[in-house]
Amino acid sequence: MKTNNYQKSGELFNRALKVIPTGVYGHLGPAESCFIPVDAFPFFSTHAKGPYFWDVDGNRFIDYMCAYGPNILGYNDPDVDAAVKQQMEKGNCVTSPSFAMVEMAEKLVDTVEMADWAFFAKNGGDVTSFALMIAKAATGKKKTIMVKGGYHGVAPWTQKIGHPGIVEEDITNNIYVDWNDIDQLEKVILANKDEIACFISTPYHHPVFEDNQMPAKGYWKKVRKLCTDNNIVLAIDDVRCGFRLDMKGSDHYFGFEADLMCFCKALGNGWNFSAICGSEKFRDAASSVMYTGSYWMSAVPFAAGKATIDKLDRLNAPEYLSKLGKKLQDGLVSSGKKHGFDLKVSGHPSMWFMRITNDDSFMIHQEWVSECVKRGVFFTNHHNLFMNCAMTEEDVKFTHEVAEEAFKVVRLNHPEL
C-alpha cells in the first residue's frame, strides 16, 4: 500500500508560522492534536466531500475525526448545502434577524425531548458558559460542580489553575468530582449547602487519553434527584454527543431529564452555530441574562441546522452511526488481535475511543495510528473518534485493510512485543 507524502503541507506550514502563532493553533494544530510523529499527518486540506478530505499534497483521507464532530452527514452534504445556498440569496447577518431563527428554535423544541425553548450562539463554549450564567441567575448561587477530566470549552472557568492565562479567581467557584461517584457528589453538595448553582457534565465521560466511561446503572437518576432536592441546575454538555446518540438528546438516551442542554458540533453539519435548550422553569433566567454576539443570529447556519436535523431524523442517524461504528470497531479489534495487539474500544460506537493496551505509554498506539494516517485513514491517538452518515460499508472495508497493514508494520517494528 502506498504511503503519503506531505511536502507541500510542510511548506505551507512554514508560511503559516510566520503570520499565525504556532501555525495552526488549538485542537486542529499538530501539537494539541497530538500528531505523533508529525511527519505522518497533513497540516492543511484543499477540499472535502462526504466522509473524505483531501490535503494540499493530493492525499485522500477517510476522516474519522469529522472536523472533531461537526461533520455528521458528510462534508458538503447536498441537502444542507442547498438550504444554505437558498438562505444566502435571501440574507445572512442582518439588523432584523431572519425568521429562520424561530424556525430553528421550533425544530429543536420539537426534536429535543426536554426542550421548551432554544437560544443560539456560535460555539459550544458560548452555550456552556451561558448555562452557568442561567444557573446562577436562576438560583442566586455561585458555585459549579464539574467532573474531573470533562471538557466544556476554553473559557477561563473551564481551564485549570496553573495553565497559562488562568488566574486563581477564574476557577474559584469550581468544584471537581470524579465521574460516576455519587457518594462524592453527595458529600460535596452537603459541604457546600446553598452555594451550588449548577452541576455541568457530559452525558457520558469522554476525556482525552483515557478509556471513555458510560454512566453506572442508576447514576443519572440519582444525580437528577440530588440536583432537584438541592435546587441545583442540571446542565448537560451535549456538544460532542448531541444527535449522535439520540435525536431527542443524550439525557433522553440515558433516561433522565436535564434542565439545560448545550448543543453545537453536529447541529449544522459544519455551519457555525450552537444552541442551548432549556425547560420552562429556566426561561425567565435565560431571558434575564444579557448574552449576545455579532453573528449569533445569522440566518445561514439556521438554514443548515434545519436541513441537518431533518436529514438526521430521516436517516435515523444515531442507529446508522452506531451500527456502522460497531462493525468498524469489531474489525479493528480483531485485526489487532491477529497481530498480537490488544486494541481496547470504549465509549459509544458512534464516537468511540480506542487505544492499544500492550504498553501504558500510548507509544505503540501512536505508531499504529500514524501508519493508518500515512495510508489514508485519519485517526488521532488521544481523542474519541467519530462516525458520520456518509460513511459506507466500503469505507469500513478499506479502513480494515489499512488497519491490518498498519498492524503488520508495527508488529515488524516491534519483534520484542
Add this chain to the structure above:
Amino acid sequence: MKHDLTLANINLYAVMRNLEDLCEMDSEMNELIKNQNLSIQMSVKNGPMGLIKFEEGKCQFKRGKHPATVKMYFKSPVHFNNMVDGKANPIILKGFTKVKFLTKDFMTLTDKLSYYLKPTEELLKDSKYTKINTTLTAYTAFFALAEIGNTDPLGKHNGSRIPNGNIAISVEDGPAICIEAKGGDLKATKGMPDNYRASMAFTDMKTAGDLLNGKIDSYSCIACKTLKLKGYIPMLDNMNKLLGQVPNYL
C-alpha cells in the same frame, strides 16, 4: 511571582549543581579544580541542602546533608538567595582555613557558570560556547522545573497533574535528563532512563538552545519536527507548563 523556597531550591539544586558539568566541560575550570580536595556543605534553614565536592580533578554535587570540610549555613531561603545574588554572605560554620578557596577559586567557578548561563548574541556565535551553554541551560531548566512542580504554589498544581512514570528528555549529541513523577513529586536526574512513559527529544543542540533561551516556541519546534514528542502526552503537557514557569525564576 517568585516563591522564596522554590527559588532557593532552584539556586542550589538546578543552578549550582551545574558546577559538576562546568568543571567537566570547560578546560580552564577543570584546570582550576585539578588539585583541589575539599567539600562544601550548604545548608539552608527550612530550605535546600547539598554538597559540592572537589576531588581528583572532578566536581560532584549531592543533595542532602553529608560530611564536609567546609560548612555554610543560611538562616533562610531568602538569605541563601541573597548570597547567590551577591547581596549577602554565608555563615561559615566549618572550614575557616579554606576561605581563600571560597573567595577566589569558588567565585571564579560561579562567575564562569553565570557566563555560560547568561548568553549574549555575540557569545552564541561561538559553537564551543553554545554547546556548553545549551547543556548547562538544559540541565538548569529541567532540574528547575522539577523544583517548581514540587514547591511553587502554582507549579504544584501542574506537578501533581503529571501522571506517574518517567519522562525522558534528550538532545541529539547532547544532554539527557529524566524527570520521574511519583504521586505528585518530581525528581530530575541526569541521563536517559531505561524505561520511560513519555519522551521529548530535540533533534539538535541549536533547537534546544534556542527554545531554552526563549528564541523559539515549542509548538513551532514540534511542527517543524525539531522537537519530537511521544508517549503519554498528559505527562509532557503538564511538564511543559512547568517549563513555562522557569523563566520567572532564572
